[in-house]
Amino acid sequence: MNRYCFCLQVRPDRRDEYVDRHRDVWPEMQAALRESGWHNYSLFLRDDGLLIGYVEAGDLEAAQKAMAATEVNTRWQAEMSEFFTGTDGRAPDESFLLVPEIFHLTPSSED
Template identity: 60%
Template sequence: MPRVCFTLQVRQDRMAEYVERHAAVWPEMLQALHDTGWHDYSLFLREDGLLVGYLETPDLAAAQAGMARTDVNARWQAEMAEFFEELDLPPDQGFWQLSEVFHLEDQLAALPPQSPSSTQTPQDQ
């Protein structure tokens, strides 16, 4: 499933409240995210306010459009917008998406099968 990583900048004076709000996200928001294709969704916050988000979804545009059709998302985004610096769009549309340049499991899966003797280390021989 495609992986998505993005960043936003949380205002440093609002970081504690941002963390508190995400410790108990509204149940209807959680369900809407799940129902619209946001899987394995995580947020990470650095001490300077850099927020990194990660999710897996078959289609990010469809997942975003699905959320845009929900009332709960409109309410959540309106409340969350004040936590971010330099954001002209709702947070779920204004993030900076990062390009994936490496994924261990993808590269391991692409390796040709090896015979048991070719995987031995010098100590094994």
């Protein structure tokens, strides 16, 4: 399983609403993510709107394409797009700035 980190910029004035929307992510959206190959997916959000995402996938591009083909993702991206800056008219999930991994602490034999 590959690990991916990405960042996006949430509009600081919409930060609280963005957090609220993620308290109740639609069950069908969560199911579509799992079925499309997204695993161990987390989002982290700073006060200034910097969003950091972490996801594990066999192939992120394939997982993104599988999600793009779902109706629920189309609806979710349409609702979420208003929260972001710097996406140049693309959906947020098409605007990830991937961050290269430079270190990973692997479990020791004692773990």
